Amino acid sequence: xxxxxxxxxxxxxxxxxxxxxxxxxxxxxxxxxxxxxxxxxxxxxxxxxxxxxxxxxxxxxxxxxxxxxxxxxxxxxxxxxxxxxxxxxxxxxxxxxxxxxxxxxxxxxxxxxxxxxxxxxxxxxxxxxxxxxxxxxxxxxxxxxxxxxxxxxxxxxxxxxxxxxxxxxxxxxxxxxxxxxxxxxxxxxxxxxxxxxxxxxxxxxxxxxxxxxxxxxxxxxxxxxxxxxxxxxxxxxxxxxxxxxxxxxxxxxxxxxxxxxxxxxxxxxxxxxxxxxxxxxxxxxxxxxxxxxxxxxxxxxxxxxxxxxxxxxxxxxxxxxxxxxxxxxxxxxxxxxxxxxxxxxxxxxxxxxxxxxxxxxxxxxxxxxxxxxxxxxxxxxxxxxxxxxxxxxxxxxxxxxxxxxxxxxxxxxxxxxxxxxxxxxxxxxxx
Numbered sequence: 313x314x315x316x317x318x319x320x321x322x323x324x325x326x327x328x329x330x331x332x333x334x335x336x337x338x339x340x341x342x343x344x345x346x347x348x349x350x351x352x353x354x355x356x357x358x359x360x361x362x363x364x365x366x367x368x369x370x371x372x373x374x375x376x377x378x379x380x381x382x383x384x385x386x387x388x389x390x391x392x393x394x395x396x397x398x399x400x401x402x403x404x405x406x407x408x409x410x411x412x413x414x415x416x417x418x419x420x421x422x423x424x425x426x427x428x429x430x431x432x433x434x435x436x437x438x439x440x441x442x443x444x445x446x447x448x449x450x451x452x453x454x455x456x457x458x459x460x461x462x463x464x465x466x467x468x469x470x471x472x473x474x475x476x477x478x479x480x481x482x483x484x485x486x487x488x489x490x491x492x493x494x495x496x497x498x499x500x501x502x503x504x505x506x507x508x509x510x511x512x513x514x515x516x517x518x519x520x521x522x523x524x525x526x527x528x529x530x531x532x533x534x535x536x537x538x539x540x541x542x543x544x545x546x547x548x549x550x551x552x553x554x555x556x557x558x559x560x561x562x563x564x565x566x567x568x569x570x571x572x573x574x575x576x577x578x579x580x581x582x583x584x585x586x587x588x589x590x591x592x593x594x595x596x597x598x599x600x601x602x603x604x605x606x607x608x609x610x611x612x613x614x615x616x617x618x619x620x621x622x623x624x625x626x627x628x629x630x631x632x633x634x635x636x637x638x639x640x641x642x643x644x645x646x647x648x649x650x651x652x653x654x655x656x657x658x659x660x661x662x663x664x665x666x667x668x669x670x671x672x673x674x675x676x677x678x679x680x681x682x683x684x685x686x687x688x689x690x691x692x693x694x695x696x697x698x699x700x701x702x703x704x705x706x707x708x709x710x711x712x713x714x715x716x717x718x719x720x721x722x723x724x725x726x727x728x729x730x731x732x733x734x735x736x737x738x739x740x741x742x743x
Contacts, residue, residue, distance in 0.1 A: 351382060466511070
């Protein structure tokens with residue numbers, strides 16, 4: 313028996329609009345639905361996660377999810393929510409991106425089990441590449457009026473007097489191409505539901521219109537709210553750019569930190585959307601958090617669940633270890649286990665100085681390391697004073713004035729971490 317998919321999304325705050333009749337349609341038997349994913353990069357970022365979570369809930373409810381990589385639409389660019397045209401990609405790049413995205417999606421969706429509701433990855437470039445322009449305007453274009461297309465919000469915004477640039481014909485026709493995808497999947501894969509962000513409603517309903525007019529059938533639409541942050545800044549972005557799912561682009565440490573630093577208000581909302589915890593588990597966590605907000609129970613659980621889901625338990629353990637390094641609860645062994653990217657992420661913004669590898673051959677004395685060669689401390693005198701007071705550490709271990717820094721102190725064969733007291737860090741980069 314299929315579970316009630318729409319109800320599951322509703323209590324999680326993941327429904328913005330749903331077409332009448334969709335819930336009943338999904339309760340009748342196993343159905344197929346799809347979400348479109350833009351392949352302009354070879355990794356998903358956390359902005360994509362909502363759509364992926366919708367597909368996963370769909371599969372858990374007993375239905376069949378389709379992830380559509382928009383190879384053809386990626387060549388055009390979706391005008392929804394954008395104020396400028398986007399760069400177009402060649403086929404080789406698109407194929408590379410498609411393979412990479414499938415690898416990431418398979419962490420969430422079951423593609424391989426052979427079950428009836430196993431997920432399927434499709435690329436609209438495969439059915440659009442041999443479709444001639446004349447065929448398209450004859451077979452698809454004539455079924456939708458310009459008046460209908462002009463009424464869409466995504467078009468209205470770009471044609472309003474506030475818009476800096478107009479809208480190209482290419483972008484104007486985007487909704488027809490996306491609408492045709494829905495028709496194609498309806499006719500060839502019996503796919504009767506398209507899901508996406510609330511800014512996609514116009515494009516999705518163009519698809520349901522084509523299914524009605526050309527396919528003589530009924531398609532359904534379901535959108536989720538666009539994820540926002542309580543402080544008005546953009547979800548999924550930091551000063552350094554997107555938070556990616558690829559560990560090479562965003563280290564698991566930075567990924568974990570992003571969720572850990574969520575505000576109380578956002579954490580309560582995100583834990584429903586980005587985890588598979590049950591309603592009872594979440595209600596208990598929210599109550600526990602309200603009792604002692606300073607313990608950040610919600611943020612910790614959210615960060616743990618999402619990091620394990622996207623990366624692994626081992627990555628989570630390492631991210632927690634790395635997080636503890638700044639708060640003094642760690643050893644030189646913990647430091648030496650950090651890879652270079654994580655080390656740089658943990659000590660981002662910490663002052664540093666470069667010293668020559670030759671200096672370590674005979675051992676670098678502490679006065680040189682603290683003052684003469686690095687200016688970490690203001691003078692040799694200050695360095696001596698701090699050493700006498702036992703407030704200086706090398707790689708988290710207290711040292712005296714007679715300590716010499718050598719190759720054996722190197723983290724990743726490149727770094728030495730100096731520290732005065734609990735909070736003052738300095739990185740020696742050895743080249």
